[in-house]
Amino acid sequence: MTPEEEIASGQQTAPQATSAEVFQRLAFTDELTGLRNNRFLKYRAPGIIIAARKARTSICLAMMDMDGFKKVNDTYGHQAGDTLLSNFGKMISDYVAKRGIPIRYAGDEFAALLYNMDKPNAKRFMDGFLRKVNEAKIDIGDGVSLPIKISIGIASYPNDAEDYESLFKRSDEALYTAKESGKNMVITYPDEGKLVAPGNISTLFPVEQMVGFDELFSELKLHTIDRVVGGDAQQEVSLVIGGRGTGKTRLLQELRKSAENRGLATIYATGIPSQKSPYVSLIKAVSEPLNHDQDLLKEIAVMLSTNERKELASSIPILDTLPAPPPSDEPEDRNTLVFKALTKILFGLLRKGRLLIIIDDSHLVDQSSLQFIDSFVSESSSSKIDLAFGVLTQAEGGAESNLSSLVRAIPKLAQKSEIYRCELKPLGELSIANIIYQITGHVKISAVSLRALATRSGGNPLFIEGLLKLAIERGLIKYDGTNWK
Ligand SMILES: Nc1ncnc2c1ncn2[C@@H]1O[C@H](COP(=O)(O)OP(=O)(O)OP(=O)(O)O)[C@@H](O)[C@H]1O
Ligand SMILES: [Mg+2]
Structure with missing residues (x-):
């Protein structure tokens, strides 16, 4: 047949x-x-x-x-x-x-x-x-x-x-x-x-420098880590706003690096898809400095009560490696214990000076974490905490935008702070050429292909990576794992 x-x-x-x-x-x-x-x-x-x-x-x-x-x-x-x-x-x-x-x-x-x-x-x-x-x-x-x-x-x-x-x-x-x-x-x-598995593209195409965002980045730094921190300086909140794949996360991570180079303490919280249980984003974020800084860990561990430690131990196992304080507490509910523990940890992080708090993918972050940040930052000394949010813009109308629901979730900060909006724009042809050069080292791209790449990607870094992946897939560019042809 x-x-x-x-x-x-x-x-x-x-x-x-x-x-x-x-x-x-x-x-x-x-x-x-x-x-x-x-x-x-x-x-x-x-x-x-x-x-x-x-x-x-x-x-x-x-x-x-x-x-x-x-x-x-x-x-x-x-x-x-x-x-x-x-x-x-x-x-x-x-x-x-x-x-x-x-x-x-x-x-x-x-x-x-x-x-x-x-x-x-x-x-x-x-x-x-x-x-x-x-x-x-x-x-x-x-x-x-x-x-x-x-x-x-x-x-x-x-x-x-x-x-x-x-x-x-x-x-x-x-x-x-x-x-x-x-x-x-x-x-x-x-x-x-x-x-190539989608999402892993940046491990295949590591672009060392962030391209085309110099001005934007210095502005963002100016509003966060470079800002003069006088006694009565007003609290500032920076919002990094852009569509999917426009470079929000990348920009916030660069900001974090700069802050750490300046000696600021940092925490990086992000939304955890389909997991919005109370404080989950913040607990995960603070576990990182605790895991990396033994001194900090010791300092904070003695401030935490037995029950507070117990609440955090499943998410931050390293807390259990230190000798436990004597049991003393009155019984309290989980949320109160976590709230108190987080407060102590943030004060611990502030012990040396300034702290940069970054909240990426804020629309996926649980409400308790946002509420906590709202109260903690607006009630503490404004000169010591810098705050930056990553906000994914929603193209479609109808549902409340991520930006307005974020603003509603942090009412105190929204009221008393200066808000700085850092909006990510599409990359131009020059930046795209630069990215390709950084990735491939030598492949030159024709003006026509460059224009096509710029148009089809809309100047979105993620799509540029995606299109390059396509070009490899179709044999227009060859990459054997080490070399480009
Ligand atoms: N200016 C840039 N120069 C070089 N690479 C960049 C630049 N901006 C973004 N990228 C790369 O493009 C990819 C997408 O960027 P990123 O993940 O930061 O986007 P995003 O806005 O956070 O997207 P999402 O909404 O999906 O979280 C990453 O691999 C990132 O490293
Ligand atoms: Mg992101």
């Missing part, structure tokens, strides 16, 4: 279908869209792949995921979401028609199993689909039509995979990369080597 025949054998139901055939058909069909479903992929694709092997032809699997589907659901309701999925299903079905099998994998994830197609062909084919999707508006009922976007990942058999499982895995990895690299694009699994 050719792959087409193998496919056809699983697709049609004979006029005088047996109940087993009818049952199979139902089991392999997605109710909402009428497309094949994930069971079909799982049970029929292996056979199709074996047929392709025998026929010595190539099969590609394109995995697709709608970008921002959840928002449609949340805004217009599930009924509208279903209509959208169903109409999108028709669109895939029409497009893929004779070249392969359209599948609804799950939720807003779709797939196309494309036969007699090698990867470059499949890429062209799916690029065509992406264009079509980008030009279309999809009816969601009640006279409303919405533009939609999708991300697509492609892998091929036998080029990238030895069987169905690996084919599925590889195309899913490519899809993940498409999502990570900015969405609304088609990514193919790379011919050589593995995809």
